[in-house]
Amino acid sequence: MVFFFLTRLPNLLILPIFADEAIYIRWAQLINSGQIFIPLTDGKTPLFMWLLAPLLYLGFDPLITGRMLSVFSGLSLMLGVYFFTQVIFNRKIAILSSILVIFQPFILFYDRLSLTDSLLTSLIVWSAYFLLKNHWALNLTSVSAFLVKPSAISFLLALGCLLIIKPQNWKKLGLAGLLTVLVYNLFRLSDSFRLISQRSSDYLRPLSLSNFSQTALTLFNWLISYFHWPFFLIFFVVVVLAIKNKNRKILSLLLFILIPFCLQAAIGKILYPRYLLPLAPFLLIIFSWGIRQFKFGLILILLFFLSWLKFDFLILTDPIKAPFHPAEKEQYLTSWASGRGLKEIKAYLMNLPKDQKIVVATEGSFGTLPNGLQIYFPNDSNIQILGVGFPKTTVSPEMEKALAQGKFLYLVANRNRYNLSELNRLKLISEYSRPGGETLVFYAVY
Numbered sequence: 275m276v277f278f279f280l281t282r283l284p285n286l287l288i289l290p291i292f293a294d295e296a297i298y299i300r301w302a303q304l305i306n307s308g309q310i311f312i313p314l315t316d317g318k319t320p321l322f323m324w325l326l327a328p329l330l331y332l333g334f335d336p337l338i339t340g341r342m343l344s345v346f347s348g349l350s351l352m353l354g355v356y357f358f359t360q361v362i363f364n365r366k367i368a369i370l371s372s373i374l375v376i377f378q379p380f381i382l383f384y385d386r387l388s389l390t391d392s393l394l395t396s397l398i399v400w401s402a403y404f405l406l407k408n409h410w411a412l413n414l415t416s417v418s419a420f421l422v423k424p425s426a427i428s429f430l431l432a433l434g435c436l437l438i439i440k441p442q443n444w445k446k447l448g449l450a451g452l453l454t455v456l457v458y459n460l461f462r463l464s465d466s467f468r469l470i471s472q473r474s475s476d477y478l479r480p481l482s483l484s485n486f487s488q489t490a491l492t493l494f495n496w497l498i499s500y501f502h503w504p505f506f507l508i509f510f511v512v513v514v515l516a517i518k519n520k521n522r523k524i525l526s527l528l529l530f531i532l533i534p535f536c537l538q539a540a541i542g543k544i545l546y547p548r549y550l551l552p553l554a555p556f557l558l559i560i561f562s563w564g565i566r567q568f569k570f571g572l573i574l575i576l577l578f579f580l581s582w583l584k585f586d587f588l589i590l591t592d593p594i595k596a597p598f599h600p601a602e603k604e605q606y607l608t609s610w611a612s613g614r615g616l617k618e619i620k621a622y623l624m625n626l627p628k629d630q631k632i633v634v635a636t637e638g639s640f641g642t643l644p645n646g647l648q649i650y651f652p653n654d655s656n657i658q659i660l661g662v663g664f665p666k667t668t669v670s671p672e673m674e675k676a677l678a679q680g681k682f683l684y685l686v687a688n689r690n691r692y693n694l695s696e697l698n699r700l701k702l703i704s705e706y707s708r709p710g711g712e713t714l715v716f717y718a719v720y
Contacts, residue, residue, distance in 0.1 A: 287617070290612045293646075294389055296646040298323055301323045302323045303648075314466035316640075319470070336650065340388025345385055351396040352375045359559050362406065362439065371555075371562040378582065379596075391551045394423045402436060405443055424470060430450075476544065489545070492545070493550060497550060499602070502582070524560055547602055607708065620647060633658045637661075644661035668685075685719050689714075702716075
């Protein structure tokens with residue numbers, strides 16, 4: 275646990291706020307104002323935001339608060355891996371698996387972001403543990419996993435593979451499935467329920483094998499970018515060894531990994547590496563078992579462990595130099611979804627005279643802008659953060675109205691995405707370049 279927190283807490287704000295982080299934190303604030311089903315308006319299930327909402331009352335920086343929720347989700351994951359592995363194998367393998375969870379870059383990275391994936395992964399692992407223990411808490415963790423993210427269904431279905439180990443526990447799994455469906459249908463009380471299926475259709479395609487091999491290769495390359503080739507070379511040797519010895523435990527875990535992986539490859543239309551995070555602990559568990567079978571297991575660990583530590587160090591100290599897959603680097607560091615510069619703009623706004631009426635117009639209406647600034651001024655009567663979308667003119671009608679009312683007007687936008695043709699009405703305050711060339715600009719508007 276000491277090593278866990280030493281890898282999760284340092285420089286927790288070193289990565290700029292990401293689009294989905296801004297959205298989830300803003301939703302949590304709106305939940306506190308009474309809009310408890312607000313995530314459903316974008317087709318998202320709300321448990322992560324429900325858990326985050328009361329934590330915001332503690333008064334800390336909202337981004338730190340959201341990321342701390344993921345930190346403790348990661349702690350729960352580490353403990354879940356320990357207890358699950360101890361049940362299925364033994365204490366030595368459980369300790370090794372837990373150590374690998376601490377230092378695996380994929381898990382480390384997402385334990386430090388205010389996203390749903392660490393919480394989902396933890397609940398999946400605990401669901402597997404409670405299934406093997408034939409414990410009533412399986413009902414709670416499986417329902418919770420589904421309420422965190424609808425995509426949990428593929429992992430919950432894969433839990434059936436663990437019945438190879440404990441076939442007598444099928445009734446407990448069946449009951450958990452029924453309760454999950456029941457709770458899911460309670461969301462029909464919200465007028466926004468239909469949006470869940472609508473949004474799912476944006477991310478999924480009808481079952482087809484036409485793009486399966488190409489998508490599966492993309493998914494596997496994402497895993498390689500975090501685990502590295504030596505890990506999978508050893509992993510495949512371990513799998514061959516398990517198949518040769520007809521090891522039912524390893525085969526059940528392997529099926530648990532393959533079913534969600536293949537489902538995503540077959541029906542996924544819009545995919546991101548984080549969707550694979552729940553597979554990571556089970557990859558580590560199989561690997562840990564295999565290492566214990568080799569005489570020189572510790573030497574094999576060193577083949578990849580040092581590269582993991584270098585990756586971890588860069589995540590904690592200089593993320594732009596970390597060897598992320600280009601898909602990850604674009605999302606979190608180089609594209610408009612990265613909130614680079616918003617911390618400085620927030621500080622500037624907070625230092626303005628308190629008697630001024632201020633409107634900060636931003637491009638967009640949802641995501642990094644305007645939500646990345648709104649989370650810091652949720653109840654401020656003097657500073658209004660206004661998302662104006664992408665108007666045809668630099669100064670939109672809403673912005674003209676603010677000026678006519680005598681308010682001080684500012685604009686925050688990405689230079690390559692917003693119409694900045696009326697430069698004569700803008701005074702540049704600051705600009706923030708992202709790696710890759712895109713620039714966030716901050717103007718006073720007249």
